[in-house]
Amino acid sequence: MISITKRFRTALIFQFLIYGLCAFGQVATAQSSIHQSIQARTDVIFDSLVEIRRDLHEYPEVSENEEMTSKKIEDYLLSLGLEVKSNIGGYGVVGILKGTKEGKRVAWRADMDAMSTDLPDVVDFKSKIEGVRHICGHDVHTTIGLGIANVLSSLKENLEGTVYFVFQPAEEMNKGARGMVADGLFELINPDEIYGLHMSPYPVGTIATKSANVYAHFTIMEIEYKASNDQDSLIDYTKEIMRSAQTYGPNAKFWNNENLFSPEFGVTSPNTIYKDYVALMSNFAIEESKGRVILRVLVDASNKEKLNEYSALIKNKIETSRYSEELISVKFNFENGMPVMETPMNDPELTDATMKSIYDIYGKQSIIPLYGVPPLQFSDDFARFQKFIPGVYYFLGGSNPDKGIVAMPHTPNFAVDEEAIKFGVNYFSSIIVERLKK
Numbered sequence: 057m058i059s060i061t062k063r064f065r066t067a068l069i070f071q072f073l074i075y076g077l078c079a080f081g082q083v084a085t086a087q088s089s090i091h092q093s094i095q096a097r098t099d100v101i102f103d104s105l106v107e108i109r110r111d112l113h114e115y116p117e118v119s120e121n122e123e124m125t126s127k128k129i130e131d132y133l134l135s136l137g138l139e140v141k142s143n144i145g146g147y148g149v150v151g152i153l154k155g156t157k158e159g160k161r162v163a164w165r166a167d168m169d170a171m172s173t174d175l176p177d178v179v180d181f182k183s184k185i186e187g188v189r190h191i192c193g194h195d196v197h198t199t200i201g202l203g204i205a206n207v208l209s210s211l212k213e214n215l216e217g218t219v220y221f222v223f224q225p226a227e228e229m230n231k232g233a234r235g236m237v238a239d240g241l242f243e244l245i246n247p248d249e250i251y252g253l254h255m256s257p258y259p260v261g262t263i264a265t266k267s268a269n270v271y272a273h274f275t276i277m278e279i280e281y282k283a284s285n286d287q288d289s290l291i292d293y294t295k296e297i298m299r300s301a302q303t304y305g306p307n308a309k310f311w312n313n314e315n316l317f318s319p320e321f322g323v324t325s326p327n328t329i330y331k332d333y334v335a336l337m338s339n340f341a342i343e344e345s346k347g348r349v350i351l352r353v354l355v356d357a358s359n360k361e362k363l364n365e366y367s368a369l370i371k372n373k374i375e376t377s378r379y380s381e382e383l384i385s386v387k388f389n390f391e392n393g394m395p396v397m398e399t400p401m402n403d404p405e406l407t408d409a410t411m412k413s414i415y416d417i418y419g420k421q422s423i424i425p426l427y428g429v430p431p432l433q434f435s436d437d438f439a440r441f442q443k444f445i446p447g448v449y450y451f452l453g454g455s456n457p458d459k460g461i462v463a464m465p466h467t468p469n470f471a472v473d474e475e476a477i478k479f480g481v482n483y484f485s486s487i488i489v490e491r492l493k494k
């Protein structure tokens with residue numbers, strides 16, 4: 057999970073209200089034997105997966121330096137008998153698991169980098185690398201990826217088709233996926249579909265997702281003018297039209313972070329107020345120099361169309377105002393050189409089909425359909441793979457209020473209930489098996 061707008065982040069380091077969403081345990085519904093075999097195998101390897109996770113956690117490596125991590129992944133995949141390709145786009149690793157017959161090809165992606173941070177670790181198996189910590193949960197992602205590889209290898213005789221395990225470096229820099237693709241990933245493998253997950257504050261035992269974008273679209277909007285004799289009123293005018301053109305639910309509700317997960321109008325509610333919005337997320341920064349005046353502000357939108365509509369509306373308003381002569385441009389100016397952050401875009405059919413599989417196999421309490429996207433500045437370069445291959449990105453629940461665990465990535469107390477590894481391996485092994493059949 058990438059979050060890049062630290063200097064603009066204002067009030068939105070939010071406290072999660074997960075208690076209303078708790079859904080622990082699994083209810084076995086009608087299951088075919090392969091899904092029972094998946095769960096049995098996961099139970100057998102669970103303790104070893106926890107050990108792997110803790111080792112990765114104790115020896116985290118920042119983006120583009122995942123040398124040890126990638127070696128561990130490679131060794132594990134080789135021990136399972138998979139064909140392994142390494143050093144793809146940096147320290148990227150791919151494992152290839154072939155079933156007994158030809159068939160569909162499904163890819164699973166796990167990211168593996170940690171982050172530089174001075175925030176002290178909150179778990180007993182603390183990072184042994186000073187200033188580096190798995191504060192985004194990629195140690196858990198890697199472990200789940202290895203767990204799925206193990207489980208599906210054990211069921212190889214029953215698999216038709218091919219499963220690709222894509223272990224991606226440098227996600228936090230928004231570079232790893234791009235790097236793997238540029239280095240010929242899709243010449244090495246040719247998946248029909250691709251899936252991946254991110255740890256999230258939803259309760260352990262759940263997966264949450266939605267069709268289309270799963271994060272807000274956000275960007276810095278930049279309005280540039282020639283210097284004017286009437287500069288103060290020009291600035292005031294611009295601020296005013298941009299503020300009044302925002303669209304969101306009832307003001308106080310939208311801005312109260314506790315409402316993000318409100319059962320009545322949070323992102324998990326069909327009546328969510330977190331859809332169809334454009335909102336200004338920072339104060340205006342004003343730059344006046346060399347006969348120019350530039351206003352910059354961080355804008356979040358529930359989808360890309362909303363953002364483009366908003367930009368066009370602002371441009372039109374200025375062009376038809378008394379400041380039209382002064383206007384030079386209205387544009388997006390993201391600090392990393394990207395106009396708008398790419399967010400994972402889930403294929404609607406695959407989203408529905410896979411959530412239904414989990415519902416049928418593991419029960420209703422395992423899935424949380426999402427209806428909106430919170431106005432936070434997070435993204436994930438899993439989006440890059442989805443530009444080429446249809447797929448789905450899921451949020452895997454990692455919180456457990458009974459244990460005082462809140463799995464909100466990039467926050468000081470970030471931790472994960474390790475039972476999430478078990479749920480992750482089960483759910484996603486089952487999804488892959490179901491997709492291979494289709």
Ligand SMILES: [Zn+2]
Pocket residue numbers: 057058192193194227254465
């Ligand atoms: Zn992440």
Ligand SMILES: [Zn+2]
Pocket residue numbers: 057058059191192228465466
């Ligand atoms: Zn992250």
